[in-house]
Amino acid sequence: MSTDSNRKVVLASRPRGVPAPGDFRVETEALAPLADGQVRVDVSHLSIDAFIRTALETSGYHGSIPLGGTVVALGVGRVRESRAATLAAGDWVSGPLLAQSVATLPAAMLSRIDVQRAPATAYLGVLGLTTGLTAYVGVRRVGRVQAGETFVVSAAAGAVGSVAGQIAKQDGARVVGIAGGEAKSRFLTQQLGFDAAVDYKRDDVADQLRAAAPGGVDVYFDNVGGPLLDVVLDQIKLRARIVICGAISQYSGDMSRGVRGPALYLRLAERQSRMEGFAVTHFPEALAEGEAALAGWMREGRIRLPEHVVHGLESFGAALATLFTGGHTGKLLLAV
Ligand SMILES: NC(=O)c1ccc[n+]([C@@H]2O[C@H](COP(=O)([O-])OP(=O)(O)OC[C@H]3O[C@@H](n4cnc5c(N)ncnc54)[C@H](OP(=O)(O)O)[C@@H]3O)[C@@H](O)[C@H]2O)c1
Numbered sequence: 001m002s003t004d005s006n007r008k009v010v011l012a013s014r015p016r017g018v019p020a021p022g023d024f025r026v027e028t029e030a031l032a033p034l035a036d037g038q039v040r041v042d043v044s045h046l047s048i049d050a051f052i053r054t055a056l057e058t059s060g061y062h063g064s065i066p067l068g069g070t071v072v073a074l075g076v077g078r079v080r081e082s083r084a085a086t087l088a089a090g091d092w093v094s095g096p097l098l099a100q101s102v103a104t105l106p107a108a109m110l111s112r113i114d115v116q117r118a119p120a121t122a123y124l125g126v127l128g129l130t131t132g133l134t135a136y137v138g139v140r141r142v143g144r145v146q147a148g149e150t151f152v153v154s155a156a157a158g159a160v161g162s163v164a165g166q167i168a169k170q171d172g173a174r175v176v177g178i179a180g181g182e183a184k185s186r187f188l189t190q191q192l193g194f195d196a197a198v199d200y201k202r203d204d205v206a207d208q209l210r211a212a213a214p215g216g217v218d219v220y221f222d223n224v225g226g227p228l229l230d231v232v233l234d235q236i237k238l239r240a241r242i243v244i245c246g247a248i249s250q251y252s253g254d255m256s257r258g259v260r261g262p263a264l265y266l267r268l269a270e271r272q273s274r275m276e277g278f279a280v281t282h283f284p285e286a287l288a289e290g291e292a293a294l295a296g297w298m299r300e301g302r303i304r305l306p307e308h309v310v311h312g313l314e315s316f317g318a319a320l321a322t323l324f325t326g327g328h329t330g331k332l333l334l335a336v
Contacts, residue, residue, distance in 0.1 A: 003026040004031050004228075007071045007099035009316045015056055017252045018324045021317035024071065025055070031102060034083045039110065040059045041093060041103040043077040047124040047131070047334040048310070048319045053251045061279075066220060071099040071316065074130060075336075076113065087112065094123045099316055101336050118295065125305045125331040126163060126298050127252075127291055132305075134245065134280040135163035136290035138221055139171070142278050143243040147172025149218035149239075152209070154228055155248060156194070157184040158323075159305065159331040164221045164245075165194050166303045173219070176230065178205075180326045187329055192304065206231050224249050226260055233264040236273050244277035252324055306330035 005028050012025040034040055054060040055072050065071055075097035077269040079087050084107030087093065095110035097103040113123045126132040138160075145151045151168035155161040156177025165188070169175045170315050177188040178198045185197035197211035198205060209217075209231060216237035222229055225247025233242070250259035268275060280287075297303040308328035312335075 004277075005029065006031055006100055006102040006104075007313055008098070009069055009313050010068050011056060011065045014058070015053075015252075019053060019056065019252075019317055019320045021315075021321075024317040026313050026316075028149065032105065034081060034103065037084050037106050037108070038104055039079050039084055039087050039093075040081040041077040041097060041105070041110070042080050043075050043097045043101055043103055044123060045077075045121050045309075046073040046075040046097070046099055046316075046334040046336060047128060047282040048323060048334055049074065049130045050246055050248050050323055051130070051252060052320060053323070054255060059253055064110075072096065073099045074124065074128070075103070076123050077103065077336075084108075092120055094120075094128075099313065099334075101313065118298065121307060121309075121331075121333055122298065124161065124333060125307060126294050126303055126329075129280055129287075131331060132163050132294045132303075133287055133290045135160050135167055136294060137280055137283040137286050138243050138245045138278060139164050139167045140290075141283055141286055142276050143168075143219040143221055143241050145171050145173045145241075147220045149172045149175075150176065150215065151211045151219045151221065151231060152176045152178065152213060152217045153221040153223070154178040154200075154232075155223035155246075156197070157187050157329050158326075159225065160245060161221070161223050162192060162330055163303060163304055166192055167299075168219070168221075169193055170297070170302060173321070174213070177208070178209075178224075184326075184329060200228055208232065209235055219243065221245060222247070226250060229262045230264045233262055233267045235269050236267055238271050238273070240271060240316045242268075242272040242273065242275035244275060248324065267307075307333055309333045309335050311335050319336045 051062045093110040151173035157179040188194040188197040198208040226249035
């Protein structure tokens with residue numbers, strides 16, 4: 001590939017439902033000269049995140065990508081050229097690099113990462129804003145799980161869910177993961193050390209949850225929303241906390257027309273419980289503490305997060321679809 005051009009993934013059409021490869025197109029453009037304060041970054045890996053799907057709609061919390069616009073994504077890469085005092089050629093950085101091979105942006109938008117401390121991809125996974133740090137603030141600041149409590153997490157074999165369950169386990173909770181299929185259930189109990197797993201693709205989900213959490217649920221870390229949220233609401237204890245981290249079951253429709261909310265929300269009143277949503281960006285004061293804790297646990301082997309890596313910008317659409325079909329375990333990444 002020429003070093004003076006950029007290859008970028010642009011939005012070709014707004015997806016209906018799960019994104020399809022044809023909703024995206026890869027274009028090549030010449031690189032513009034660097035302006036003062038900017039750096040040029042060779043993008044190494046992209047984090048394939050659920051918020052990208054919401055930005056493909058005409059409006060949404062994370063903004064809207066115009067047709068023909070470069071698709072948003074967080075990534076890590078190496079500075080090739082710098083006209084900023086804070087970063088030098090050779091530095092590794094993370095930030096909003098977008099789905100492209102070469103990012104040209106203000107240095108102030110990037111964070112330098114230490115690849116001696118952890119591999120670059122860990123800064124998108126265990127140490128990443130949308131994965132480990134999201135799990136950390138959701139468990140510690142919102143759910144506030146206590147030792148001896150029962151903690152249930154959905155999309156448990158995915159990126160945020162895997163880390164959230166492992167943090168709750170360290171905090172002394174009984175941890176139950178909900179995921180699709182037997183292989184993911186085995187991954188949760190045999191590899192991540194969860195106490196039990198529930199396979200939501202079977203038709204006895206409520207019975208499985210009752211068996212896995214016989215006294216009821218103290219904290220539900222919800223990544224999925226939809227009908228599964230009602231199944232768990234029906235089994236909460238007195239003074240339970242429902243953490244609304246996300247609702248991936250609802251992202252593939254027209255979100256501007258609304259999403260399916262819980263029918264059993266009155267369980268909150270009946271059991272003096274609360275439901276609280278959050279975005280990781282609401283907790284800037286917790287991020288340094290979270291990163292230090294996660295780095296320590298990772299070093300000690302107490303937090304594990306396998307990586308599922310898809311290769312090439314042409315595979316971007318297929319990679320994004322994987323989030324919704326569940327074809328990965330752990331952190332989904334794209335190697336540029
Ligand atoms: N609040 C925040 O600041 C914040 C930040 C980052 C992410 N999030 C949220 O965290 C959640 C997880 O994101 P992630 O990046 O870690 O993705 P992920 O868990 O790695 O991947 C999504 C998983 O969701 C499951 N899933 C997809 N559709 C489903 C459905 N209809 N019903 C049940 N499960 C379904 C799939 O696993 P199965 O094979 O088990 O179906 C899939 O592996 C998302 O809701 C995202 O929006 C929130």
